[in-house]
Amino acid sequence: MATIMKKVDAVIVGFGWTGAIMAKELTEAGLNVVALERGPMQDTYPDGNYPQVIDELTYSVRKKLFQDISKETVTIRHSVNDVALPNRQLGAFLPGNGVGGAGLHWSGVHFRVDPIELRMRSHYEERYGKHFIPKDMTIQDFGVSYEELEPFFDYAEKVFGTSGQAWTVNGQLVGEGRGGNPYAPDRSNPFPLEAQKNTVSAQLFQKAATAVGYKPYNLPSANTSGPYTNPYGAQMGPCNFCGFCSGYVCYMYSKASPNVNILPALRQVPNFELRPNSHVLKVNLDNTKSKATGVTYIDAQGRECEQPADLVILGAFQFHNVRLMLLSGIGKPYDPISGEGVVGKNFAYQNMATIKAFFDKDTHTNNFIGAGGNGVAIDDFNADNFDHGPHGFVGGSPMWVNQAGSRPIAGTSNPPGTPAWGSAWKRATADYYTHQVSMDAHGAHQSYRGNYLDLDPVYHDAYGLPLLRMTFDWQENDIKMNRFMVEKMGKIAEAMNPKAIAVLGKKVGEHFNTASYQTTHLNGGAIMGTDPKTSALNRYLQCWDVHNVFVPGASAFPQGLGYNPTGLVAALTYWSARAIREQYLKNPGPLVQA
Amino acid sequence: MSDQDQDNPRRDFLRKSLTLIPVVTVASTGLGGSMLMAAPAPAQASPVPPPVSDKAYEPSYFSAEEWAFINAAVARLIPADAQGPGALEAGAAEYIDRQMNTPYASGALWFMQGPFNADAAPEMGWQSKLVPKVIYRLGIAATDAWSKAFNGKAFAAQDSATQDDMLRRLEAGGSEVSAHFDAVPPKMFFNLLLQNTKEGFFCDPIHGGNKGLVGWTMIGFPGARADFMDWVERNEQYPFPAVSIRGERA
Numbered sequence: 001m002a003t004i005m006k007k008v009d010a011v012i013v014g015f016g017w018t019g020a021i022m023a024k025e026l027t028e029a030g031l032n033v034v035a036l037e038r039g040p041m042q043d044t045y046p047d048g049n050y051p052q053v054i055d056e057l058t059y060s061v062r063k064k065l066f067q068d069i070s071k072e073t074v075t076i077r078h079s080v081n082d083v084a085l086p087n088r089q090l091g092a093f094l095p096g097n098g099v100g101g102a103g104l105h106w107s108g109v110h111f112r113v114d115p116i117e118l119r120m121r122s123h124y125e126e127r128y129g130k131h132f133i134p135k136d137m138t139i140q141d142f143g144v145s146y147e148e149l150e151p152f153f154d155y156a157e158k159v160f161g162t163s164g165q166a167w168t169v170n171g172q173l174v175g176e177g178r179g180g181n182p183y184a185p186d187r188s189n190p191f192p193l194e195a196q197k198n199t200v201s202a203q204l205f206q207k208a209a210t211a212v213g214y215k216p217y218n219l220p221s222a223n224t225s226g227p228y229t230n231p232y233g234a235q236m237g238p239c240n241f242c243g244f245c246s247g248y249v250c251y252m253y254s255k256a257s258p259n260v261n262i263l264p265a266l267r268q269v270p271n272f273e274l275r276p277n278s279h280v281l282k283v284n285l286d287n288t289k290s291k292a293t294g295v296t297y298i299d300a301q302g303r304e305c306e307q308p309a310d311l312v313i314l315g316a317f318q319f320h321n322v323r324l325m326l327l328s329g330i331g332k333p334y335d336p337i338s339g340e341g342v343v344g345k346n347f348a349y350q351n352m353a354t355i356k357a358f359f360d361k362d363t364h365t366n367n368f369i370g371a372g373g374n375g376v377a378i379d380d381f382n383a384d385n386f387d388h389g390p391h392g393f394v395g396g397s398p399m400w401v402n403q404a405g406s407r408p409i410a411g412t413s414n415p416p417g418t419p420a421w422g423s424a425w426k427r428a429t430a431d432y433y434t435h436q437v438s439m440d441a442h443g444a445h446q447s448y449r450g451n452y453l454d455l456d457p458v459y460h461d462a463y464g465l466p467l468l469r470m471t472f473d474w475q476e477n478d479i480k481m482n483r484f485m486v487e488k489m490g491k492i493a494e495a496m497n498p499k500a501i502a503v504l505g506k507k508v509g510e511h512f513n514t515a516s517y518q519t520t521h522l523n524g525g526a527i528m529g530t531d532p533k534t535s536a537l538n539r540y541l542q543c544w545d546v547h548n549v550f551v552p553g554a555s556a557f558p559q560g561l562g563y564n565p566t567g568l569v570a571a572l573t574y575w576s577a578r579a580i581r582e583q584y585l586k587n588p589g590p591l592v593q594a
Numbered sequence: 595m596s597d598q599d600q601d602n603p604r605r606d607f608l609r610k611s612l613t614l615i616p617v618v619t620v621a622s623t624g625l626g627g628s629m630l631m632a633a634p635a636p637a638q639a640s641p642v643p644p645p646v647s648d649k650a651y652e653p654s655y656f657s658a659e660e661w662a663f664i665n666a667a668v669a670r671l672i673p674a675d676a677q678g679p680g681a682l683e684a685g686a687a688e689y690i691d692r693q694m695n696t697p698y699a700s701g702a703l704w705f706m707q708g709p710f711n712a713d714a715a716p717e718m719g720w721q722s723k724l725v726p727k728v729i730y731r732l733g734i735a736a737t738d739a740w741s742k743a744f745n746g747k748a749f750a751a752q753d754s755a756t757q758d759d760m761l762r763r764l765e766a767g768g769s770e771v772s773a774h775f776d777a778v779p780p781k782m783f784f785n786l787l788l789q790n791t792k793e794g795f796f797c798d799p800i801h802g803g804n805k806g807l808v809g810w811t812m813i814g815f816p817g818a819r820a821d822f823m824d825w826v827e828r829n830e831q832y833p834f835p836a837v838s839i840r841g842e843r844a
Contacts, residue, residue, distance in 0.1 A: 368815050512717065
C-alpha cells in the first residue's frame, strides 16, 4: 500500500525551469506547494565547485548531469513499419536529471519567438495559400499571440538576467549599429544586461555576414555580461567565458538556472517543499477521469507514496510530460492512421546544419574560450523573413557562431580528409584546435502526421512501466530547407576566407540519426491550441480533459521554432501561472470552454 | 629497418620528455585565479615526485598479454613524434585500465535491457549487448589470434608498420578481418579503443591519463584555467600554460 502524504494545494512534477517558475508563482499566490524531482539535489555548491567541475571526461563524455538512461530511456523508430529500438546511449539529445533539470546544464541561448511562428499555419496559408503546406504537415497555431506573451517574455528575461541588445523598445529604435536584431519584434524594455563580448569567431562571422549583405546581431544570452540581481533577489556574477558551459554546472553563478535564479527565493518561503529523489509514476484521476487527485511516486528509499493535491503541474522534460499523460490516461492518445487523438501528436525537433571553417595559425579563435549563450547570429533566413514562395519549403533558420567552449576529447575537429589517428591526426589537431570557426543553421522543424509519440509495446523502465516510443524521421521539407540553409551559410563561411571548410548537412533520403548530438530541443506531444480535437491543452496549458492538470514545457509547442525553445517555454509558463493565479484559483474549472 | 630501430627514437624521446616536464603541485583544491595566473613557478618550488612511468603501473583489469596489446596499440594510435609525446607517454594505457573499473566499462551508464538487435543500422545508435570490458577482452584476443595467424607474433610484437596496417584494417572492418572476429565486430573494437585512447591523451590527469599535460600542451588547451574574461575579443595566442584540477602545470 502506498503511504499517503499530507495533502497540498499543488504538486509539481519535475524541478527544472517550468517546475521552478510554477513553484515560485504558486507560492506567491499563497498555495502550499510540493515539487517532486526524481533526480538528486544539486546546486552550484558543491556540484559546480571549481576546479572539480572543469572535468570534460566526467561531464561531457560520461554525461554526469544528464538523464540516467540505465533506468529509463525512449525507444525510436523511423516509421510505423519499423520495430522501435531503445536509445541505449545518450546521443542525439541530452535531457537533464536532478534539481534544475536541463536548466542546470543548458547553454543559455535565450530568445523570445518570431511572432509568425506562434501562428504558423495561419501565417503560411495567408501568405502562400493553403496548398503551399504539404499534405502531411500538421503545423498549427499556438493559440496565443506575441503581444499577449510580451510581458511574460520581459519578466522571464529579468528573472534570468539576460544579456542582449534590443532593436526597438516601445517602438523607439535603439539597436541600430549596436548589435540589435532588425527582425526582432518590439519590446517593452531593453534587456536587463547589455550584450556579452564577442569572441574572435563571432567577430569573423559578423564581418563575413555583413560582407555578404546580411544583418548580424548579438545573440541574447542568459550568461551575464555583468553582475546582476534579479527580481527575486538572486545574485549572479559576470560570466568569465570559462568554456565549460553546456553540460556543466556554472561555477561562476553566471548562467541562469532554476538553482541560481529561483530556488534561493523558494528556500525562504514556508509554503514550499522540494523533494528530490522522488520519481512520479502517474497522475491519479478520480472516477470521472476529469479531475486529478494527486500523483503516485517512489521515494528515495523505494517506497510508494501518494501525494494528494488539488492542482497537478507536469513540469518534467518534454517527452516525460507526454509519457506521464499516456501512463495516467489523460487525454486521448494520438493515432497516426486516423489522425485522431491528441496526446503524442506533433512531435517535432530541430533541423540542424553545421559548417566548420579552418584557418591558418595567424587567426586565433581560441576555441577553449566560450559562453553557452554567446555569439553573433543572422535572422535573414529565419521564420518568414524571406520569400519562401520560390523555394517550396516551410520554415526558417537563424544562423550563428555560438562559441560555447570546445574541449579536447569531444571538441576537436579537423578538415575533411584528415585521418582519425596517427601522426597526421596529431599534426592536424595541433594545427587547427585553436584556429577554427564552427557555425550552425539552427533550423525550425515542422510537425508531420507520421512523427509522434506513444508507449512502447516491448521495452519498459526500471519500475516495469512501458517506455515512450518515438516514431520520427526527416521529411522532404526538412531536407529541402536544410540544403537551402547550408548553401546560404556556406556563402558566409567562404567570405571568411578559410583554408578548408567542412559541411555537415542533410542528404536526400537521410534518416534521423539517434547517435549524433543535434540538440535537446524536442517539442510537442502535448500541444496547446484552440480546439480540443487537435490539441491536448488549451491556450493556458490546461488539459482540455482534466482541468486541474497544467502541462508547461516545449511539449506544448505544436512545432519546433527556429530559435532555442527555453525563452518561449519560460514565457508560456509565466503566462499559464498568471491564468491559474488570476482565473483558475477563483473558480477552478476549464479556463476555455470546449 | 628493424622495429627496434623504428622504436628507438620514440623511447629516446619519452625518456627525455619525462625528465623535462616540470610538474608542480600548486594546491589540491580551492585554487585562486591569481595563483593560476602567476608566472610559471621556478624549478625549486614545491618539488614533487616525478610522474610515475607506465612500467610502474600494475594493471588491475588487463592480463599481461592484454596489457602489452593496450600499450602497443595506444602508442600507434597517438604516436610519439615530432609533434611531441604520444598516448603511451601520456598514460593512456593506465587510463584505460583504470576506466575498466568504472560503471562505464560494465555498461551501467547505458540502457541494457533486451531484446537486442546488434545488426541494426548505424543511425539507430548503440544496439549491442557488449560492454567496454567485454569488448576489450574479446577484441584483444581476436586481434592477437589474427596477428599470430599472420606470422606467429602477437600484435604487441609486430613492428610499427605492421601494427599501423593492422589498425587500419580494424578501422575499416573489412571481410578479411571480420573472419577472425566472431565475437565482436572489429570496427566496434577499434572505435572503442580509439575513443578511449583519445580520452586518455586529453583527460584531466585526475583520471590517470594526460600525464605532464602533454595532450593539452600539444593543442594549446589551457585545462582548468577556465577564466578568459580578458581574452575573449583578442586575436592572439593565449600565452599561459595548461593547469590541471590538482594544480599540476605544464
